[in-house]
Amino acid sequence: NKMVMDKLISEALLRQKAQEMKIKIYERQIDDGIAEIKKRFPAKTSKEADDMLFQELNKQNMTMSEFREKIKRDLMARKLVEDVIRSKVKDPKEEDIKKYYDTVLSIMNNKAKPENMKEEDFQEYTNVANKFKELISERLRLRHILIKPETNDIVGKNKALELANKVKSELDNGADFEDLAAKYSQDAQSASRGGDIGYVIKGMLPKELDDVVFKMCPGDISKPIETQFGYHIVRVDEKRIAQKLKYELAHDDIENIIRQNIFADEVDKYVNELRAKAKIEIFNDK
Structure with a gap:
């Protein structure tokens, strides 16, 4: 699957770049990362969560120290993205927030996809519209x-x-x-x-x-x-009682959504620059 392959390559390139830049991650941060993962297990006690994690690692033939190393590389990649890209993300313009708000309102009222809008964009606006609908409903x-x-x-x-x-x-x-x-x-x-x-x-x-x-x-x-x-x-x-979706009520949420979208675009741009410089070989198992 091409999408999965692209995602794996992007992650590998970010981890590689993070190592080149010698991004520092402390043991405490690795512990926190593992604690976050353990929270996803349906465990009642900390001991139970530990057991579930060990079972999962056994399934994947991975030792605890290999797992810690993997978490460390993932955290390095995440920190690289934060350090390099966060500074490039400018605050959304007021007119962009207003335009997004108007689009959400029109989708809330009409539910139809506006002409010339990409399906994935329509999906995003619809999800946002549904969240706001929940917020303002009776x-x-x-x-x-x-x-x-x-x-x-x-x-x-x-x-x-x-x-x-x-x-x-x-x-x-x-x-x-x-x-x-x-x-x-x-x-x-x-x-x-x-x-x-x-x-x-x-x-x-x-x-x-x-x-x-x-x-x-x-x-x-x-x-x-x-x-x-x-x-x-x-x-x-x-x-x-139900209320109208006022611009002031929606403003901060929409500003954050646009900021996240800009951030995601900048990450894509950065990864594409890394790709352009990298030599990628994909070996197919015969």
Whole structure:
């Protein structure tokens, strides 16, 4: 695959240049780099993460010292890019930020790809538009108590609904929602937080919940609502109304996106200069 090959060559050229320039990396930075990698493992303890890392290295036939050397070379390449290129990246012009904002707005409103726009650019603008849409949409802060049926048949469902109705009547009689969430809710993640599921916007929840909760007001508690997960009793804690995407709100985020794009272009330019000077041989295994 040409893209993969290009990426590997670019990384190799940056590492080589970093070694030529004798870029200094300290042991502490290598330790930090390894700690960052270990965070990606689904480990509960530090010891478990160590074991997972060793297993991964064994799979790749790599010793710990070879792995540290690899991390060091990667960090050198990253520092080279930072040192050489960061200084070339100028602050985006105000008119460029405004133009980007106008394009995002038009995509938010029309969803269609403007003529003459490259597909990859359209994809970027669409992703940014979606993030902003999330930021300005009407949002609710919710708590819920989820009662799951023990079995999928009618008996299981009826028992779950019975319990959900019992919980609802306790709430109607003044019981504390957070206490009952901790006691009854079978959504383990939110039960420990008193049923708090944070802020949601339309489309994040199952349709059956969306249809009810967005008509509720802060302080309202729903009757049990059935979804594929079971029966939910929902309380609205807060309601934020939808707002317009003002230029001031979007400005700093867009400025950062443009700055990152300029940075990426400068990296490409720099790597292409290194390529022009390098002798690259690709050996195919016969």
